[in-house]
Amino acid sequence: MDAEVTRGSDRNMAKSSLVTVKPVVNAVRILRFLSQAGAPARSVDIARKLDINPSTCFNILRTLVAEDMVEFSPISKRYSAGFGLARLVEQFVTQGQKVQRAKPLLESFAADSKVTVTLWRRMGSDRSVIVSSATCPTDVSINMSEGQRVPILMGASGRLYASELDLDAEQPREMFEKIRWGGQLSYATYRQQVADAAERGWAIDDGHFSIGILAVAAPVYSPARTIDYTVSAVMFRGQRDEDGISELGKALCGLCNELQDVLF
Incomplete structure (x- = not known):
């Protein structure tokens, strides 16, 4: 699906x-x-x-x-x-190699947790992109294709990226209003969800990214403590109760800690 x-x-x-x-x-x-x-x-x-x-x-x-x-x-x-251009290309190739080294960790987590796992990367100031994904080989899974891009504020990962923004400013609200959400969501509710995510360390999107889909995401912090990558676990709504979702969020945080050493 x-x-x-x-x-x-x-x-x-x-x-x-x-x-x-x-x-x-x-x-x-x-x-x-x-x-x-x-x-x-x-x-x-x-x-x-x-x-x-x-x-x-x-x-x-x-x-x-x-x-x-x-x-x-x-x-x-x-x-x-020039040499500078070659160095720039080399950096992109090196980053791609790092993402490939992260793949086995994503696959292991997807299999153990019976979810689809996606690794998102911030692209500029207005969007994020899936750079790697893994599905559970023994369960019905949701296909999230690598290369798919979404507005930076969208989904569970978007709530993590939003935690680094001033949500009182005009631009974030304008960006939010342009998003075609899967389910009705007010800006006030979104802001509260961003604050909750920042406090507990992981975020959730329950049917707003896409109807019928629940996603939990955690940040992969750079050495400068910015959120350049996130990891999201995607599943059908109703697969886990509240305690199960919380357990999954904490497990994602552990995975992201491992990925810090791989991606940076």
């Missing part, structure tokens, strides 16, 4: 609300071009191939050189992908 976490109308709304900054877009296009070109290129050639104003292209390249993302040869007057 699939737990649908992103509806088509949500995707369209997200796309329509995107704000693009053209110089940033052009910088990304230049980096992509240089990483795929296979050979150094002159500024004028890059500008022509990408249809960028030559002066603008030159200034972006100078900036990227200063940031170590691009290398410039004063002899050939050509640009190539």
